[in-house]
Amino acid sequence: MSDARTVEHALRNHIAIILGYAELLVQECAPGDPRREDLDEIYKAATAAMKLLHSKDSAA
């Protein structure tokens, strides 16, 4: 794997980890918990980052 590919692979994994924890915490949030909104922001940003990597894939 080239350096760029290695970095990209690691990046995907890290984002996947962020998303995984975010999802777990969202599941465990009681309804109406004010932290829920913050978690949604983390989740949205990580998802957007993952999409960027994907679109880079399909552009290549």
Next chain:
Amino acid sequence: MNAREPVLLVVDDEPGMLALVERIVRAEGFRVVLQSDARAALRGLAEEPADVALVDLQMPEVGGLDVLRAIRERQPQCGVILMTAHAGVETAIEAVKLGALDYLAKPLDVERLRQLLAQAREDADRRAALLAAESETAHRLELCGMIGRSGIMQQLFGLVRRVAPHARAALVTGETGVGKEGIARAIHELGPRRARRFTAINCSAVVESLFESELFGHARGAFTGATEHKPGLFEAADGGTLFLDEVGDLPPSVQAKLLRVLETGEMQRVGTLQPKKVDVRIVAATNRNLRAEVDAGRFRSDLYYRLNVIELNVPPLRERREDIPYLTAAFVKEFAARFDKPLQGVGPSAERLLMSADWPGNVRELRNVLERACMMAEGRVLIERDVIAAMPVRRDLRPTAEARGGDAGPARPAGDELDDVEREHIIRILAEARGNKRAAAERLGISRRTLYRRLERHGLVQRADRPRNPA
């Protein structure tokens, strides 16, 4: 019921991913093993087998597909789920072809993963329960008088368990003494008719003229001496199992009648025309090659096919020598109790001898030899001499003076038949007297001193065993 927690192995080169998976499955009831190195994971698998493995596809050096292959090969009962940050159709197909349970894309779908693990857990529990049930059944088979830890016997036991609930007829084949009747009883015991009767008849032991009446019964006046209505074995076995041992010896006339019962479920007592319905499961056994008997025209082929719905071949003892120590232990225990002796087992050289013998008479012969050996044994352990003395005399296998422990007794000329008869007779009387030499001597009409001399002469006892001053 199953106290053991199933083991989940997680392999990913990214430690953060391992921690995440552990967090996700925390409440799923698995013992979780985390490995960031695929090689270490495979090494660890040998020590602690896993029930499920969750494996990353892209790892340096050893890839996920290689791990999958290795696990499928070494622990086929372990389900493997692959995960990848780069989902691709080709690898997904390849993974499923190699036997992966599923293929998950990262970021992991938490619910999907939990679902898969719950399913895998259920499977693992079911397998454990099945295994427990199987060993229970194996135990039951041992109760039927059979011990079979060897692969071929386990296979046979497995087949017996599978056919017992269904087969209407079965043919048990194997050499004399291998335990064909034991298998027949197991088929009965493990089948739906276990509460009904198991009736056995040895077809080679019945006079041809009495066969019909033996099997089907007779009406009063059917023939001279038939003063009463008498039900035959078929009626006695109605609803149960009829075991026809040595079925190859069945006379042709009876073969035809037996076939009719099998085909129509109806039989007639000798001397009546009225058919009677019987519902009997037939288990037949033979030590002959029944196929060859058919070809030679001595056994009806239609009957052969009726009986041979399923054939269970019991292997000879020499093909499953690894069972000999277990059989020996069981027999020694049995006879020690019967003869009220403190025997605890078999010495190493005696065991070697038992392991290497040919056993043309198979398990029955082993049992007989151990019965005699236990009877003669003086100590807590059966030694080589006890076993040699109990082995049947075979011209070519006769123990030499050396094998008898350098016993200085006179060498016996080969072919001395009378000697053999005397030896066998002494053994039999001793057996009947349960090894009590005083009683045996009395029954033989000789003094104890003479008995000891004979025992020495036949290599049945060592000189040193002789009491210094016999009464």
